[in-house]
Amino acid sequence: MEAILTDCVQNSLRHFMFRNAIFLCERLCAEFPSEANLQLLAACYLQNNQAYSAYHILKGTQTAQSRYLFAVSCFQMDLLNEAETALCPANEPGGEEENASGTLVGFIMIGDLIHGLIETSIPNGAAGHYLLGLIYRYTDRRKSAIHHFRLALSIDPLLWAAYEELCVLGAAEEATVVFGEAAALCIQKQYLHHGVTSPNLHTSNEDYNLVSSRNFGSEDVSPRQLKHAQGNNLRDIPGNYHGTAGLSGAASQPQNGGPSNMPFYNTPSPMASQLSGVAPPPLCRNVQPNGPNLNTVNTDGSPRSVVNSTIQAPRRKFVDEGKLRKISGRLFSDSGPRRSTRLAGDAGVNTNANTTAVAGNGTNSSSKYLGSSKFGSVALRSVTVRKGQSWANENIEEGIKNEAFDDSRANMTSSSFPSGDVKSLDQDGATVPIGGVVISSSKIISGASEVLGLLRTLGEGYRLSCLYRCQDALDTYLKLPHKHYNTSWVLSQVGKAHFELVDYLEADRTFSLARRMSPYSLEGMDIYSTVLYHLKEDMKLSYLAQELISTDRLAPQSWCAMGNCYSLQKDHETALKNFQRAVQLNSRFAYAHTLCGHEYVALEDFENGIKSYQNALRIDSRHYNSWYGLGMIFLRQEKFEFSEHHFGMAFHINPRSSVIMSYLGTAMHALKRSEDAIKIMDRAILADRKNPLPMYQKANILMSLEKFDDALKVLEALKEYAPRESSVYALMGKIYKRRNMHEKAMLHFGIALDLKPSAADVATIKAAIEKLHVPDELEDNL
Structure with a gap:
């Protein structure tokens, strides 16, 4: 019985x-x-x-x-x-x-x-x-x-x-070390010397x-x-910051903020409370078992639909890791950056494929992230598909696999061997039962080598992604056979890498393909919703959120997408409730805590914003977006030492982000370390020449040092990337005024007004025009 x-x-x-x-x-x-x-x-x-x-x-x-x-x-x-x-x-x-x-x-x-x-x-x-x-x-x-x-x-x-x-x-050590010869010996020893079954495979019924x-x-x-579905690749970018100030906001004096009792310089302490396991998802709707013909393979077997294999005009990146936000809000006042200041608002767009024209609306109080505007005329950046040697060897590898399968079928027996029945034999002619199938030792060795070879490529790509060496990670993933490259997990990792590189259009293409390949998979969908947020694709974002909710209402990714949808509609309170629902479902989902912090900052609730960012860091101390968010709060509160510390932590984790470097330089400049600030700005410019934020900040610093000629040179170069940004011309007008070149100052103030800045910026520029002939020392006393 x-x-x-x-x-x-x-x-x-x-x-x-x-x-x-x-x-x-x-x-x-x-x-x-x-x-x-x-x-x-x-x-x-x-x-x-x-x-x-x-x-x-x-x-x-x-x-x-x-x-x-x-x-x-x-x-x-x-x-x-x-x-x-x-x-x-x-x-x-x-x-x-x-x-x-x-x-x-x-x-x-x-x-x-x-x-x-x-x-x-x-x-x-x-x-x-x-x-x-x-x-x-x-x-x-x-x-x-x-x-x-x-x-x-x-x-x-x-x-x-x-x-x-x-x-x-x-x-993590390099994947070539972890999944190398020592790992192969370990696997062979498990199978050949002890005759054990795989730790991850079931055997016969009696062993099951x-x-x-x-x-x-x-x-x-x-x-x-x-x-608990932590979402480890789920890393936001600094551009994903709700309600931050624009370029000029970072350069000018931040607003005062209330005191905080948090231990600013301490490592985050263990999380106080975490929720229990998430219930299994319901049956997925909207599943297409036999998806459409994706045409993702070139004739040589390489993937082509995910990355642009066609050479196209280089596209300009979105500023602030996505867009050039409004920067002229507080050029001339001491009140600091406005929460609603943004670049690339409602103004027209230059049709030049190499540059994108942006102008700010200045009144958008729902600025969710640093880079959240969509450029009207953007040419895709070309990505060359490398035809590595792994592609050429694919047919050979496939033949080996087929041979191993045929041999295993030939050796199949009707009875299953207990794990102790196979004695240690010489590798030549030794046999091992696996899942009821007797396989020769040579096939075990060959199979282990193939599996480890695959894990080496996947592991190295993932390791590089976690170190934010995203282009190296993309190159590594391209070495995969197309059958593995075109899987939802790999495509999601590729999409995340493009996201970190601020290549939102390519990230959109990749995530969209991942959805078509596996419409039931939620891997990376929280990041995909943020990509659509940056692109301001409200219809696509709304559809994605509804699809995810119908697929799994108990997944935090679904509610993150829904929250991003509401945030794009400037309904921050509802967005916050959705992000809190994601936290409730999975308290270890660091990205949901960060998104809550973004919404709190958009609502100017800095105390709860700080708590949300700290909660994210308790879960994942390398979640640099939360370090960045804390830095932005302290910058706005004029707590410059704390701001520099947190920006420095974010920079230590992700040393390739030009936006992090820009704001780190801004904090240094506020601490009267202007030379260090200029050096970090130069690094930021080299890291992303299409990002005008560090160029604008550098010009501001040079102007404060009264290096007017150098500042004007930087601004002239900046005009090539942001030809319709009123803040650039307003800053040039201020420099010409400082040099007593009133005609040129008036000309640039007029151009700034013609570019239709926000109402607040219009008032600021007009006030500067009225004081055009007032000496600076007298103007400061007015």
Whole structure:
């Protein structure tokens, strides 16, 4: 009877009939009470997203597998201390004092003795160390988290989620090292010398047990269940800042702000509270199993529809990482930047493909991000598709795969071998049962090599993306075979890379293709909604938000898209509610906290904005957008030292962002470090020559140093990129006034007025014209 009930429970789990499995397993436990059966019941509840039931069933149990399942339930309920206690033996410090500086290769090559100690100290081996690493990460113990993620990879080199976490933490080694020869030896040893099945594959029916350490630990507890869909690639850009000042706002004196009691210079402390696991999504609607013909492959097998393989005129990037925002709001006043100041508002657009004309409306109080306007005439930047050697070798690799498959079918037997039945043999002629199929050792070696080769490319691309070396990441992804390149995960990573490069049109194309390939996938859709926000594609954004909500109402990405939709419509209060809903569904989703901060700043609620940014940093200390957001708040509050510190933290994480460098230079200039400010502005200009923000800031600094000729040279160059920006001409008029060249000053003030600035800017410029013949020293006393 026990065997029959057990088999029925496992069969129900295999067919995702969780309620039936729970009912039958309760009968099993009632008839045959044992800890093994309790483990099976707990696994049923975990599969049915009832972590609280598993928690109460397993509380107080002592076996390794029970402790692991109990830790999983604790993690999902945000009881991280209890989860850690369950995983770590009482006589060990839980990795807190472990040396996290060792390399992965060193861990892999330690040998059987160390691996045995590892597996006996932490239940479920690699899966246990991975879960413990997550616990340490979310309790702000970075070194210990890195240590256990590396140990997880040393035990199971195919545990991609652990490498992904290391990339997010900025501690991943090169993928060629992690998935290299040592990893291949580890995999071969697992299969050839011990005859074990893959940690991530189920074997025969009698071995299929969801509570076994190999199966449940690494497959059935999905990364989403453990990580709560944190969205690790989900990194916003500085341009995604709600309600920030424009170029002149950053250069002029910020408004005063209230005091804050936050520890400005401290590392974020562990998060106080986190929500429990997210319920599984409903059946996806709008799914197209057989999608349209995407025509994504060239005749040579290379991808072509995602990146522009056609040489086109270079396109001008959006300023402020997206658009040139209104900068003339406070050129001549001491009141600081206005929250509504923006560039590229309602004015006309130059039709030149190499430059984009922008003018500000000045009154838009819903400025969500630094770069949020769409240029009318933009030529796509060309991206050359490299035809790497991996494409040429694809047919050969395909032949090897087919041969391995045919051989495996030929060797298939009707019975499944237990894991201990295959003795250690010489690699020539050795056979290993995997999933009921007997495969020769040579095929195991070949297959491991192919898998690791694929992971090397994927891993290196992801690592480079997390280091914000986005162009290098794009080049790496192009080395993938087209069948892997044109998958939703890879396309989403490519879209994020274009997003970080402020190439919004290319990001839109890539994310759109990812949606067509996998309309049910939510990977990167929060970033895609931000891309559409920057492009001001309100119809496409609204449609995307509705599609995501209908696909999964319990996913934070869906509500982030909905929030962006409302924010684009300038309804910041409703947008904030949607972002708060995303936080409620998944408190570990750092991007949702950041978006809440943006909306609070748009509503001028700086205190809650600071709290939201700090919450994001507690989850992901490398989420540079929140460091940037804090810097902007303190800049507006004239807390320049705090502002410089937070901009500096953002710059340390993402040293390639011209916008971060621009505002870091602005804070330095406010602290009377003008020479350092000019140096950082020069770096910002070199980082993105199409971004006029650092050029405008540099001209402001030069003018304050009374280097008028140098400032005018910079502004003349800036006119090539922003020929219709009134603030540029207004600043030139002010410089000519300082040089007592009143006719030229009047000319440039007049041009600035002709470009239809905002009403507030019109008043400012007219006031400057009225005081044209008033000496500067007298004007300051007026």
